């Protein structure tokens with residue numbers, strides 16, 4: 056078909072033709088002169104006139120342009136024409152003429168159709184590509200979008216669901232036809248809102264979580280759904296679109312986390328130790344959970360401590376120290392162990408950072424170790440003491456004597472060592488029995504202890520032998536001390552169930568000052584030799600040797 060071009064013609068207010076262009080002449084196969092003064096239907100015939108001449112008289116009379124589209128078949132080819140009627144009015148506003156223009160928009164229309172088709176295709180691809188399930192319904196609640204993701208979670212392919220109405224799309228989710236979240240887009244429904252776990256509204260968009268019992272072959276699934284209205288160009292709601300996300304795994308993880316937090320909270324609350332979790336900032340620590348038995352420590356139950364800061368629970372200085380320690384742990388990520396005394400009791404604490412819900416908190420526990428400390432001290436004493444006499448035992452004597460001897464070596468202060476043996480003790484045992492022998496041993500130990508200074512280190516050396524290290528003691532003082540012990544024991548009448556018993560002592564003493572370097576063992580040897588000497592010389596006496604000086608002896 057040759058291009059005809061735009062048809063242009065002019066009519067007066069009565070509809071008689073006033074003029075027409077060549078394209079009009081060609082289309083009507085009528086000469087212009089024959090058209091002028093004729094009514095249009097006489098020129099074009101009723102069918103063509105109906106297609107080209109659809110004036111809106113009220114618009115034209117008020118001076119408004121009006122237009123419409125018409126399908127025409129020209130030379131056997133279907134065409135689409137856009138027809139525009141332009142009113143011309145006189146000075147008084149009376150409509151006098153109408154100029155009309157008919158333009159062939161067939162190709163333009165085809166291009167638009169094609170582009171629309173392409174856009175629809177691309178949109179369909181995008182919708183199918185979305186990982187989230189997507190469906191849309193029109194105003195009549197018929198399904199117009201059902202993407203691959205929703206087909207996957209429901210098992211219903213798009214070709215089955217598209218076009219379906221009467222809530223068919225709710226069956227794969229709920230096993231029944233029922234109103235659902237999308238219906239809120241069309242009309243508010245409080246009863247419907249209550250069916251969902253939580254509905255939030257933002258503008259005209261609704262978001263909700265819900266459990267869909269029919270999904271996954273009836274096992275059910277939690278979904279997060281978001282719906283919004285679909286509007287036409289005029290802003291009228293013409294449908295609704297819904298995006299659905301399966302959040303079952305997240306829900307299960309949330310539930311598992313909630314349960315474990317519950318267990319942790321119960322564990323902390325009823326823990327026999329003082330356990331807690333705190334939220335920590337550089338300046339303040341706030342209790343989130345704490346054991347109820349904190350009541351024993353600070354008089355407040357753990358459940359009442361929740362939400363409180365350190366300065367609401369402890370004196371200011373102590374609170375500041377706790378907060379600083381807590382921040383150190385959280386900021387460094389390192390574990391902290393502490394030992395502290397509070398109101399006469401001894402506590403050990405362990406603090407460490409934990410990550411909960413993406414934030415770093417402080418967890419810790421405190422144990423009251425007062426009893427433990429006491430037992431430990433008792434045990435320590437037990438390992439140091441001779442069980443019969445309650446004097447230091449030989450092993451602990453060496454520990455203490457060694458420390459003292461190091462001091463002597465460092466400062467060159469005088470020092471003395473004294474070995475003591477009860478005379479003829481075998482006879483005591485033989486005459487009175489071993490138990491009385493024990494009583495005598497204890498009495499001698501007590502007498503020695505009572506006649507020594509605090510700084511002197513007295514120990515049971517073994518059997519009926521004792522040893523004393525006398526720090527800061529020169530030869531004369533050592534002699535005097537040994538004599539004092541000898542006399543005190545000799546004078547004592549030891550009361551026993553078998554009557555009073557008296558014993559004497561032999562004492563061997565060595566005194567050293569800034570003399571030649573010696574080991575403790577050699578000093579003990581030397582003292583032992585002096586003791587032997589005392590025994591040889593008749594017992595109940597003191598033999599003393601000043602290392603570096605000649606031997607001397609004394610006693611009764």
Ligand SMILES: Nc1nc2c(ncn2[C@@H]2O[C@H](COP(=O)(O)OP(=O)(O)OP(=O)(O)O)[C@@H](O)[C@H]2O)c(=O)[nH]1
Nearest residue numbers: 476477478479480481482484489490492493518519
């Ligand atoms: N009852 C009692 N006797 C003890 C204990 N340890 C040692 N003995 C006794 O002490 C006595 C020591 O005797 P000996 O070494 O012969 O010396 P002694 O009789 O004291 O005589 P001299 O040391 O030579 O004066 C022995 O009979 C031991 O059994 C003890 O723990 N309890």
